Amino acid sequence: MNRKLRMGMIGGGKDAFIGAIHRLASNMDGLIELAAGALSINPDIARESGEMLFLPKDRSYLTYDELIKKESELPADKRIDFVTIVTPNFAHFAPAMMALEHGFHVVIEKPIAFTLAEAKLLKAKVEETGLILCLTHTYSGYPMVKQAKAMVSEGVLGKIRKVWVEYPQGWLSKLSEREGNAQAAWRTDPTKSGKSGCMGDIGTHAAHLAEYITGLQITQMCAALNILVDGRALDDDGNVLLKFSNGAAGVLMASQVAAGEENALRIRVYGEKGGVEWAQHEPNTLLVKWLDQPTQILRAGSNYPWLSSFTKNSCRTPGGHPEGYLEAFANIYRNFAQTLGAKIDGTTPSKEALDFPSVEDGIRGMAFIDNVVASSQSDKKWFDHIVE
Incomplete structure (x- = not known):
């Protein structure tokens, strides 16, 4: 890859703890940039959060379906590569499924969905599309x-x-x-x-x-x-x-x-x-x-x-320098990014890069x-x- 991967974030606005964690972790290795977002179901918070994160106004969306549809219409060299979903549990499945249906890879907070039936539908869609789904079981x-x-x-x-x-x-x-x-x-x-x-x-x-x-x-x-x-x-x-x-x-x-x-x-x-x-x-x-x-x-x-x-x-x-929650989170994002980058380049990722939780862990x-x-x-x- 000769560029950063472009991430779209769903949820994770200015008052959301886990959204900030995802942004810090995804940015730690310089492999990913936040390019678009639908950061809250509250339109005012969504706009304010986009401004705080310096997102372009035309890529700070008010709903996840608007984000996914409009990003999919952009040229390949502009649109996002994947979405990160950091909403509460009940709002995981719909944006994840829509993203996969529009050709976007997915990173998602656990649990993967609201029900086992929804998780199985996501697995079927991942297998059908060949896209990557990463589940952020941080502690691994x-x-x-x-x-x-x-x-x-x-x-x-x-x-x-x-x-x-x-x-x-x-x-x-x-x-x-x-x-x-x-x-x-x-x-x-x-x-x-x-x-x-x-x-x-x-x-x-x-x-x-x-x-x-x-x-x-x-x-x-x-x-x-x-x-x-x-x-x-x-x-x-x-x-x-x-x-x-x-x-x-x-x-x-x-x-x-x-x-x-x-x-x-x-x-x-x-x-x-x-x-x-x-x-x-x-x-x-x-x-x-x-x-x-x-x-x-x-x-x-x-x-x-x-x-x-x-x-x-x-x-x-080096030894003696503490590494904690953010670094563990970043390791998952880095492995996902290296695997996705290899997929885009048509190369084979290392076995270490493939070591991140997947849709199977979600099931x-x-x-x-x-x-x-x-x-x-x-x-x-x-x-x-x-x-x-």
């Missing part, structure tokens, strides 16, 4: 998460037996959705968030991380979802027992009422020979625990010869939401994790 972008995955796939730990993954937050410990917190309001509203609150929002991150690192698939679950704040419409806490495709056992905990916790995502994976432990609060560190040796501490940014190519490809700074995420809710409502001890 951390270097030491990739190192953990590499060690598991190389058999260093032996056969995986046990997975513990937890994602406690405390920000919904009060009924914040009734106190003017816009983020809390839509995330706890079944008409905007979907059939699950906590498990749909952060439980899906935990489930994806467990499958990403282990290379295994969740096959069965026994779930208990809870509403612990009186007056709330969706689950704000939950616990899930898991079984994996190789027979491994797992425990997944997610809570948004763990008072005092921030985004305390943590995973431990144990095999026959040893285990690995990673926590987002200390993302540059991977603990490797051995059955017959002292625990090792692996650090991102260090030039260890045994770090995987995927890990090294995702490290951005599994929506199935997880469906099945964890069904399991929680069922009298059966074990509920099959049905995807197709």
Whole structure:
């Protein structure tokens, strides 16, 4: 590629946290530029946001369908290459499908859609068009998460037996959705968030991380979802027992009422020979625990010869310089951009560039939401994790 990829953003206006994160992450490697946007369903906010981001007036649109239609009519050397969708859950499917139908690649916030049926329609459209869909499961972008995955796939730990993954937050410990917190309001509203609150929002991150690192698939679950704040419409806490495709056992905990916790995502994976432990609060560190040796501490940014190519490809700074959420997000955008650039050039992307969440991860995420809710409502001890 001898130019930057042109991005159109849907949602993510001036008051939206995640839109700013996407813009920072997409810009970090200089491979992408924001060329157009439909930044809010509120026309005034859409206009103001476009002005704040210095978008040309004729490419700051008031609706996503206007953006997609008008951009598709522009010459190939002017129109956007892809759209990034950073709207609430209920507004994912329609713009994603319309973008694919008009020939645009898609980056989309998780969950991929509002229902599993919608996710399957997107998968069918991606397969029909040959376009790329990238799902921003951010935590898979951390270097030491990739190192953990590499060690598991190389058999260093032996056969995986046990997975513990937890994602406690405390920000919904009060009924914040009734106190003017816009983020809390839509995330706890079944008409905007979907059939699950906590498990749909952060439980899906935990489930994806467990499958990403282990290379295994969740096959069965026994779930208990809870509403612990009186007056709330969706689950704000939950616990899930898991079984994996190789027979491994797992425990997944997610809570948004763990008072005092921030985004305390943590995973431990144990095999026959040893285990690995990673926590987002200390993302540059991977603990490797051995059955017959002292625990090792692996650090991102260090030039260890045994770090995987995927890990090294995702490290951005020398050892001792912290890399966090923005850098992990940027790694997903960079891999997507390199893959899309190779597609445009007719070349083959590297295996490292292809390492980003796709429509398949979106399908599994929506199935997880469906099945964890069904399991929680069922009298059966074990509920099959049905995807197709």
